[in-house]
Each structure stands twice: as structure tokens, then as C-alpha cells.
Amino acid sequence: MSGVVQVAGRGVPITPGAGLHTARVAWRHSLRFRLALVYTLVALALISVIGLGVITLLLRQMDAQFDARLNERADTLAEAYVGPRLGKVSVPAGGYTMLIKDDRVTVASLSLLDYDKSPFPFEGQREVNIQNTPVRAVTRKVEGFGTLWVGLPTDALVDARASASRALALALLVTPVLMLLIGLWVGRRALNGLGRAAALADQIDPTHSVATLPLPAREDEVHRLLTAINRLLVRIDAGQAREKQLLGQIVHELGAPLTVLRASLARASERTADPEVQRAALVADELTFTTQDLMQLARGQLELKLAWHFIPSRTLQGRLDRLVPGTVFDGDWTGSLLCDPDRLTQAIRNLLANGRRAAGPDGRVVITLTETPEVITFRVCDTGPGLPAELGDRIFEPFVSGSGSSGLGLSVSRQIAVMHGGTLTASTQPTSGAEFVLTIPGAALGDDEDEVGEG
Structure with missing residues (x-):
């Protein structure tokens, strides 16, 4: 960006690239980075809470559906049991069944033949392990035949829990990185006007003029901030103008008496060799040049x-x-x-x-x-x-x-x-x-x- 910004009818040139090194700040001090980091932490917290809640709810629903399926299977088998041999009952595939009487297994499904005619090993246990497979079981009383034990493998529930945990962990790892990158990009675009304004402000030389900053087209918070800064700059420029005017008036009032004093001391020093008169003449010269310096300061380089x-x-x-x-x-x-x-x-x-x-x-x-x-x-x-x-x-x-x-x-x-x-x-x-x-x-x-x- 280049050009001239105006204030009080005077222009101050803006050079492209000048002062930009002072506008850049370390990433840890950047407002854009801090905003992106805050939004990332907030997003991480929300994803953690919402993700854990959703996964917990889904796993509970899956667990309830599994229990409903297990109880339905047990009820069906208990109602369909009509003879002393379990094989006469149509047993759904993928499950385990045993008939227990007097704490011994009297009848077992094909996958549990090792337990047939043996003492019942799972007394009071709801979660058991059969052939390295996790199984959840329920029991039903069968009148005249003892207790019916029915189990279903829970490896699908275990896999679902593991998948949900991996998905949540992946989300917690990937989302903060994406949020931080997106936040930095969005913050850069949102604060771009403020960064350009800071670069332009860094190029203004207050010894020449206090120039106002160009305003962005969008009337947002950055626009309001720059408007307030411009009002302040206008007041500063007006104050500097009044100070220079007052300084010029003071120097003008001092100029004439100092000129007369300097001439009188110069003539006196020519007539006498008095060191006090010569010292006073030097002081008058010093004051004269000081007033010239003050006048130079009051006029400024642009007006001279x-x-x-x-x-x-x-x-x-x-x-x-x-x-x-x-x-x-x-x-x-x-x-x-x-x-x-x-x-x-x-x-x-x-x-x-x-x-x-x-x-x-x-x-x-x-x-x-x-x-x-x-x-x-x-x-x-x-x-x-x-x-x-x-x-x-x-x-x-x-x-x-x-x-x-x-x-x-x-x-x-x-x-x-x-x-x-x-x-x-x-x-x-x-x-x-x-x-x-x-x-x-x-x-x-x-x-x-x-x-x-x-x-």
C-alpha cells in the first residue's frame, strides 16, 4: 500500500514496505495467535464434553439393545422348552445355552459340550469368558427341569467401545490442529485491516505531521478503533500546530530586543576590552542562535x-x-x-x-x-x-x-x-x-x- 494520507490539508507520503518490520510481532505475542488458541481450547473442551456424552449415550443404547436381545432369546428358549433334551428346541445360532439342575449341567449346546454332566462353573456370574470370547449371560427358571442358562458373545460391544474410543481420540488430536490453523487464517483476514493500519501509523513522522489513518470499508470493531485513533491524531495535530504558533510568536517577540542588545554589546566590545562586556556579547550571540533554532523548530522542515x-x-x-x-x-x-x-x-x-x-x-x-x-x-x-x-x-x-x-x-x-x-x-x-x-x-x-x- 502506498500513497499520501491527509490531515489538516497536508500530505504525508507512505512508502510501501517501510516500517513493516516493526509491525510484525513474535507469534507468542500475536493477538491473532492468542485468539486462535483460545478458540482452539474452547473447541477442544466442547468436543471432549460433547463427544464423551454422545459416545456414552450410544454405548448405553447399544448395551441396552444387547440386553434386550439376550433376554428375548432366554424367554423364547424357556417358553419353547418342551422335553428333557435341549436338542429338541430350535436354538438360534451364535449363542450358548445350558440346563442346570442340582448345580450340575444336565444339557449343553454343541459349543459347550465340555461342560456337559459337569458342575456348573458360572454360578452368580453375569460376565464370563468362554474360549477366549467375552460372554454375557442370563438365567431363567424352567419348571420341572431346573435353570436355563443363556449367553451371548459381547465381542461386538467391545469392538464398538474400542472404535468409539479411537474416534474420540482422533477427534481430540486432529480437531485442535485444524482449529488452530483455521483460526490463524481467519484471524489474519479479520485483523488484516488493523495490521495495515499499524504499519501505516509506524510510517508517520510526528515531526512533520500527524496524519490520520485510512479506514476499512467494513464498519466493525477495527473501524471503530481506527476512528477513535484518528480523532486523537487530529487533536494531537491541532495541539502541535498551536504549540508551533505560540513558539513562533515567542521567538518573534524575542528577536527584536536580542538584535538591539547584540548590536549594542558588539559596539561596546569594540570600544572597550572589558572581558565582562565581551562575555555578554558572546551570550547575546548564543541567545540569538537559540532563537534561530527555535524558529526553525516552529516552522518545521515542510514549511521551510x-x-x-x-x-x-x-x-x-x-x-x-x-x-x-x-x-x-x-x-x-x-x-x-x-x-x-x-x-x-x-x-x-x-x-x-x-x-x-x-x-x-x-x-x-x-x-x-x-x-x-x-x-x-x-x-x-x-x-x-x-x-x-x-x-x-x-x-x-x-x-x-x-x-x-x-x-x-x-x-x-x-x-x-x-x-x-x-x-x-x-x-x-x-x-x-x-x-x-x-x-x-x-x-x-x-x-x-x-x-x-x-x-
Whole structure:
């Protein structure tokens, strides 16, 4: 997904694929996985309870039908018994019968001839085992002949129980896997809009604009959530606009008095060598540049345009030497630069002033200029303690400072470098203090008329 999202009449570009790595989360922290897991566990519990209930009910019905069949067979045989020999009775196939009198078997079916004329071995037993076959039996009193014993094999019931147990176990194993996979797929489709919104939100740069998020077509819970977030973003954007407006007004009100104060102190320092007057003049310069940094912050990069000029490098050197006395200039300053002289001076001056504060009055600040047709590099080194390791790249964020300054200078310097099409990086050297490297494109890359003009 690419394009531009709008808020308050301003557009913020959305780059395809940018920020998606931050939108991905570990599977154990994924809302989609947690929802799928919850539904899987619920389904597993329901299948276990319902499956056990259904199987138990079916097995009980089968058991009742078996008992009904066994009792029907016993009743039929008892009623049909008409003589002293059981063989005269039509005996259904697949069962066992014996006639017991005085605790002895007087008559037995063909499959039980081993028990004929022997003591009855199954007294009081309902479930017996005959020739490795489980058998369930009932008895009936036959008047004048003793007791009729009738049995049926229960191997069909045993097989049914085993099949039902295997089916339930298979269902409990397969269903959770299928439910989890289906839940992940459904969750991915259902939460796809929220994932895209998170990716888009990750691409918005709040230093430029707080852009609203595109809403999904379906008005579901995700739509409601994004609508609430958009209302919050609009309020944040309005608050930032009011803050920038107030900041710009404050800087404007401070600008005129500071200009008069700076000029008066400059004339006073020319007439006298009083160190207090000179120190006050330096403080006035510092306040003037701080107001410029604040104005840069209030305007923002989107509202600021560069006034391109082709100037000698010596001109820039002269400006910096007056603004930050005591700077050591190294490298080749005989070339020319295509830049906005005021903005580039402000950016490099901030780097030099930051290095001067870090190095102290007895320290050393060196700026080295190297130039190629493709890139111009300004390298600012100081003999201070170096950059705070815990800050890292946050040193370029507004109001983040490791040297006791306002924390605006480095942020503004990077912004100006980016506006020139360059970069600004920082590091700590093993044998010295901090090193800042500011690069801008070489003059050979900016000869086209459409790249040079007045902002």
C-alpha cells in the first residue's frame, strides 16, 4: 500500500514496505495467535464434553439393545422348552445355552459340550469368558427341569467401545490442529485491516505531521478503533500546530530586543576590552542562535525553503570564524559550495558551538573540509569527553542534550543537512572526543537550473 494520507490539508507520503518490520510481532505475542488458541481450547473442551456424552449415550443404547436381545432369546428358549433334551428346541445360532439342575449341567449346546454332566462353573456370574470370547449371560427358571442358562458373545460391544474410543481420540488430536490453523487464517483476514493500519501509523513522522489513518470499508470493531485513533491524531495535530504558533510568536517577540542588545554589546566590545562586556556579547550571540533554532523548530522542515547560492568556501569559513572564535580550520577551503549560506552556517555553527562547550576553554575544536565532485564533507572534532553512550542517535532529537545546551542545535543541524540532500552523523573517537560528519552534495551535482533558485 502506498500513497499520501491527509490531515489538516497536508500530505504525508507512505512508502510501501517501510516500517513493516516493526509491525510484525513474535507469534507468542500475536493477538491473532492468542485468539486462535483460545478458540482452539474452547473447541477442544466442547468436543471432549460433547463427544464423551454422545459416545456414552450410544454405548448405553447399544448395551441396552444387547440386553434386550439376550433376554428375548432366554424367554423364547424357556417358553419353547418342551422335553428333557435341549436338542429338541430350535436354538438360534451364535449363542450358548445350558440346563442346570442340582448345580450340575444336565444339557449343553454343541459349543459347550465340555461342560456337559459337569458342575456348573458360572454360578452368580453375569460376565464370563468362554474360549477366549467375552460372554454375557442370563438365567431363567424352567419348571420341572431346573435353570436355563443363556449367553451371548459381547465381542461386538467391545469392538464398538474400542472404535468409539479411537474416534474420540482422533477427534481430540486432529480437531485442535485444524482449529488452530483455521483460526490463524481467519484471524489474519479479520485483523488484516488493523495490521495495515499499524504499519501505516509506524510510517508517520510526528515531526512533520500527524496524519490520520485510512479506514476499512467494513464498519466493525477495527473501524471503530481506527476512528477513535484518528480523532486523537487530529487533536494531537491541532495541539502541535498551536504549540508551533505560540513558539513562533515567542521567538518573534524575542528577536527584536536580542538584535538591539547584540548590536549594542558588539559596539561596546569594540570600544572597550572589558572581558565582562565581551562575555555578554558572546551570550547575546548564543541567545540569538537559540532563537534561530527555535524558529526553525516552529516552522518545521515542510514549511521551510532554501535560498540556494554558489559561494566560495572561504566565505563560509569567515562566517564561522567570527561566530565561534578559536576554531581550527583544516582541509581545503579554496573551493566553492552550492548551498543556502545562512542555513548551512547555522548548521555548522551549532556543531562547532557544541564542540566548544564539550571541549571547554582549554580544549580544541577542529573542522576539516574535504571536497569531491560528488560530495562535500565537513568533519567537526573536539577534545571533549565524547558523546553519552546511552543517548546514541537520540542526540539528534529535539531537546535531547548531553552537554548542557538547549538540545535544539544538533536536531536543527541534521534537519538542515537533510534539506540540502545530505546527512549528519555523530560518533566518539577512541583517542579524542566527539566527531560530527556533515555531508552535502557536491556543486557538480547541482548545475541544473531547476535545482538553483531563490526560496
